[in-house]
Amino acid sequence: MTFEDFLIPKTLDEAREALETLGDRGYALAGGTAFQYVADRPGATAVDITRLGLRGIDRTADGFRIGATTTLTDLVRYRAEGWVLDRVATRIPTHQVRNISTVGGNISRLFPWSDLPLALLVLEGRVVVSSDEERTYEALEFFTAQPLNRFGPGTLVTAVIVPAVAPPLGFGFKKESTTNAAFSLMTAAAAITLAGDRLDKVRLAANAALPVPMRLTEAEAALEGRPADPALFEAAIERGMAGLEWHGREGMSDEFARHLAAVILRDVLEEALRAAKGGAE
Amino acid sequence: MSIEKTIRLTLNGEAREFDVTAAESLLDLLRRSGLTGTKRGCEDGACGSCTVIMDGLAVNSCITFAFQAHDREVWTIEGIGEYGNPHPFQKAMVERAGVQCGFCIPGIVLAVKAMLDEIPNPSGGEILEHLDGNYCRCTGYEKIEDALHETIAETVGEEPLWTR
Numbered sequence: 236m237t238f239e240d241f242l243i244p245k246t247l248d249e250a251r252e253a254l255e256t257l258g259d260r261g262y263a264l265a266g267g268t269a270f271q272y273v274a275d276r277p278g279a280t281a282v283d284i285t286r287l288g289l290r291g292i293d294r295t296a297d298g299f300r301i302g303a304t305t306t307l308t309d310l311v312r313y314r315a316e317g318w319v320l321d322r323v324a325t326r327i328p329t330h331q332v333r334n335i336s337t338v339g340g341n342i343s344r345l346f347p348w349s350d351l352p353l354a355l356l357v358l359e360g361r362v363v364v365s366s367d368e369e370r371t372y373e374a375l376e377f378f379t380a381q382p383l384n385r386f387g388p389g390t391l392v393t394a395v396i397v398p399a400v401a402p403p404l405g406f407g408f409k410k411e412s413t414t415n416a417a418f419s420l421m422t423a424a425a426a427i428t429l430a431g432d433r434l435d436k437v438r439l440a441a442n443a444a445l446p447v448p449m450r451l452t453e454a455e456a457a458l459e460g461r462p463a464d465p466a467l468f469e470a471a472i473e474r475g476m477a478g479l480e481w482h483g484r485e486g487m488s489d490e491f492a493r494h495l496a497a498v499i500l501r502d503v504l505e506e507a508l509r510a511a512k513g514g515a516e
Numbered sequence: 517m518s519i520e521k522t523i524r525l526t527l528n529g530e531a532r533e534f535d536v537t538a539a540e541s542l543l544d545l546l547r548r549s550g551l552t553g554t555k556r557g558c559e560d561g562a563c564g565s566c567t568v569i570m571d572g573l574a575v576n577s578c579i580t581f582a583f584q585a586h587d588r589e590v591w592t593i594e595g596i597g598e599y600g601n602p603h604p605f606q607k608a609m610v611e612r613a614g615v616q617c618g619f620c621i622p623g624i625v626l627a628v629k630a631m632l633d634e635i636p637n638p639s640g641g642e643i644l645e646h647l648d649g650n651y652c653r654c655t656g657y658e659k660i661e662d663a664l665h666e667t668i669a670e671t672v673g674e675e676p677l678w679t680r
Contacts, residue, residue: 237518237538237539238518238538238581239519240521240538243586267580267584281583286587308573311645329561329564330574330645330646330647331561331649334573335570
């Protein structure tokens with residue numbers, strides 16, 4: 236995208252006011268790396284939101300609050316019990332991009348290959364949005380539509396909240412790409428909460444071969460309440476994938492995309508189950 | 517019609533002011549300022565030829581807007597080492613024949629410098645993480661790895677954690 240003007244506000248209020256005044260000509264810009272995929276619009280003005288004090292990760296009572304302009308490298312470097320987003324961020328290429336791309340930017344404009352939203356969907360993360368008032372959205376609600384299109388001018392994502400992950404909650408994540416620096420051919424994520432030897436809660440999501448990252452709710456429903464037995468995964472995945480159109484990327488046929496999805500979805504469920512059991516096989 | 521505004525930054529250690537448009541990339545600004553060591557490669561943030569260091573971190577100048585450098589510190593290859601006093605990695609690259617066509621090398625030097633400034637003796641995983649954004653289509657990377665290994669050994673004065 237070619238911008239015609241730019242503003243560099245120093246406070247959240249200044250940034251919101253500028254975006255409100257600019258209306259649909261105003262674009263909040265953090266890392267800015269996604270704008271190369273956005274079509275030009277006359278009069279487009281970038282509002283740099285990287286100096287508003289929205290960067291950093293805070294440990295909360297039950298998880299983590301991540302400021303919107305926290306970079307993907309910050310996610311990779313952060314270490315704490317129950318922190319799993321380093322595993323996701325490190326697979327988003329490349330190092331130079333991770334150094335400047337932000338959490339807020341990564342989730343505000345969805346692409347088929349968006350990886351971070353998958354993790355938020357399965358971990359049931361929340362997104363804090365600031366307009367005239369602050370409102371917190373469940374990830375599932377936030378990602379039901381292209382986030383940028385559903386909020387009015389002057390509305391900004393200010394933080395993301397994720398739980399700490401520890402047994403009986405387990406997390407699984409896997410991404411396939413042609414090279415380390417390429418976009419995802421297929422990424423899947425899963426979270427499983429155990430209740431004794433049963434699957435109490437299952438969250439499963441995929442992207443890349445789907446138009447946007449999405450949860451496979453039919454598969455989740457097929458597993459919840461059932462024994463924690465990986466032998467049940469294949470049939471549940473098949474049920475969850477039915478009705479969704481899987482599209483191959485970068486020379487991959489649709490048929491192979493569907494096959495790859497089934498394999499990776501099973502991998503992440505198995506990984507999440509192992510983690511939910513505390514790493515035991 | 518793009519509006520010109522003035523930005524301030526510290527460029528290779530020197531306070532500078534530039535009039536830039538919103539559309540201008542940091543790469544374009546650097547090259548029109550005579551700093552042509554920063555190379556124009558893929559122009560979509562994949563190859564790393566345009567890597568510069570901004571506030572201590574390697575970034576792709578091709579997908580960074582010039583105005584994003586306002587009030588920040590930027591280093592380009594022109595600010596790293598001198599002919600008689602190269603950066604240890606530059607010296608090792610010459611001695612180990614890590615340079616062939618040379619087009620990607622400024623970006624690789626900047627990425628390596630940013631890494632070693634932060635982690636003087638990186639692990640293999642940390643090296644992969646820091647250098648996954650730099651392509652070299654001539655060397656097959658082996659000579660560059662030789663140079664990096666030698667640089668770490670010489671600068672930290674001990675055996676690198678990373679074993680080849």
